[in-house]
Amino acid sequence: MTYNRLLRRAALAGVLALPILTTGCGLFSQPASESIDPPQNSTQNVDADLNAGQTVTEGDQSQMTLYLKDRNGLLAPVTVMATLGPDEKLGQKALEMMVEGGAYESEIPDGFEAVLPKGTTVKGLNIVPDQKLAVVDFTKSFADYNVSDERKIVEAITWTLTSLEGVQNVEIDLEGQKLSEMPQDGLPIDDQLTRAVGINLEAADNVDYSQSTPVTIYFSAVTPDNVQYYVPVTRLVTRSNNKAKTAIEQLISGPLNDLPLKAVMTPDVLVKNVTKKNDVVTVELQDDSYQQGQQEPAEMLQAVVLALTENTGMSKVQIKLNGKTDFVDTNNQSYSEPVSRPEHVNAFKS
Template sequence: MKHQHWIRSAAIAGVIALLTTGCSVLGSGKKEDIDAPPKTGSEADAQTTSAAITIDMAADNSSQMTVYVRDSKGFVAPVSLGLPKSQSVAKTTLEYMVDDGPVTSLLPAGFEAILPKDTKVLGINITSDKRAVVDFSKEFLNYDPSNERKILEAVTWTLTSFPAVEKVQLRVDGKELKEMPKGKTPLDTPLARTMGINLEKAADAEFGQSTPVTLYFLNQNDQNYKYYVPVTRLVKRTDDVAQAVVDQLIKGPDAKKGLTSALNATTEVKSVKLTDSLVTVDFSSKLLGTDQKASGDALQSVILSLTENAGIKQVQIKVDGAVKITSTDNQNYSKPVSRPAHVNPVKL
């Protein structure tokens, strides 16, 4: 199967699930909530109606929000920023993803907004089936063809960070977009995180006979801003997604792409057990450093990756069967940990 055909299929029928519930592990801030969708008589209301979103606002007239932008290596990555308060947080978040817009001064070195310059967000409507219908201005179509999929990933993953959004439908000047005009990516069904992000294929996997898992690896810019990059990797078909996630984290990123793994290649896993929405991972003592502490980066990478897959809401980490773990980030891992509300917060 040709690579382009696989991307088309993955965009339509991938199988990764999003779970964004829980407390913050990587940064401060509480999870956003979107009010019940407004009742409208027609989907045409999406041209002008923005969903009402309520969030916890900071005292400095800003709110912590996550945008997906492009880093210096070309990866689409989340960055959590303090954005201005507004009545439509989802609309404001997308507006802060426009190239050469107000987000430019807020992004860490090496990051770029990915929506085409001068793009306007004309409106967002959140429907009862958790679909965000986004109406962009015509400038949205003025993109470099090489960025087509990155733009779709960025918009989809940004909006599905809100608990009330599971899929995204695009419009331009009020008209439904059936496909992207340059690379012909199909948009005949709403986009979701099932499309993956920063896609790659394991060497031993075959298209059409594989399982996608999303893994969080590390990167760092030249100003020592360390951040996680989500990578959706196709692996040999398996029903044990949680085990596959941990195994692939230990295997690490593609060496040619410049990312690093937070888990050492010598890390040993004694067991991975999934019960309802809780997964328990028991590592051997090789997880610990010479100071007998577990790397906070490694633990957070495991939590982010597992809660991105397989219907997992919480992660319990053990070392040789013990839940009492001392970590380098001084977080409490003795109880099950939920997914953080914000990923890669920028400290100004």
């Protein structure tokens, strides 16, 4: 399905004001990467070369990222450790953990809840490598959800499965039959789903939908235990000739609509330019308050890396601050060389 078709449907359904969902405790567990298709290897098992269609032997533990609903009703990635049973598939296990009232409900971190309808069973998950496609087949209970959750369910499934290595497209089946639209409110899903569907959609002020483009940016929220995590937001903005630069400008402008999110950058930071070359995207920031030798906030710089890799598909980010790269963040991460997107976002400590 095309982005424009989804947008028209979203506008009709009034979902553009949906709040945003996120997850996590440690902001990142370890460092790792146009369109809103996912940078690959963003949520993979760090100990084995597994993809969504491969199986593992019983007892193996894998990190996987689930998109769950937070206490504010927003979708967010939550990275969890899961033990895979005999012949269990990584992607299928992730979806099973996202079922409301399911067998794995106790493994969901406090402050988050499953998105898929109660009683849903994943009948199968088939990976078509040459199409970069994941086909998931649900039982009929999948159709028993609240209408208001329809888009949220589509986003959660799409973003969870496209977090897996080698998967960029998703198809949703019901009892073996491909769905052309969602069962309750008819959201069209006849074309393969990608991250172009967006997540936690919102629109910038006075944007003309017919002349808009989506950018996905990351803000900050806290769990009931006051643990910080990132929330992705897809914002519709006026088209520009430098989408990546626009994304960082929107990151600087901060959250909209009084959502319970925190800005990760102060408005006095300027983005001078964003360029792409050889799988590296370079952003030039100007911060007049920065003094040589001080540590820049890790939260700010990591959000820049997330936004740029998400919106460009590039694997590495070079950040220049006041024309220089010889600085570190508050986690003692050096930015003298290009840095990669973290493998796992919002990984809770067990």
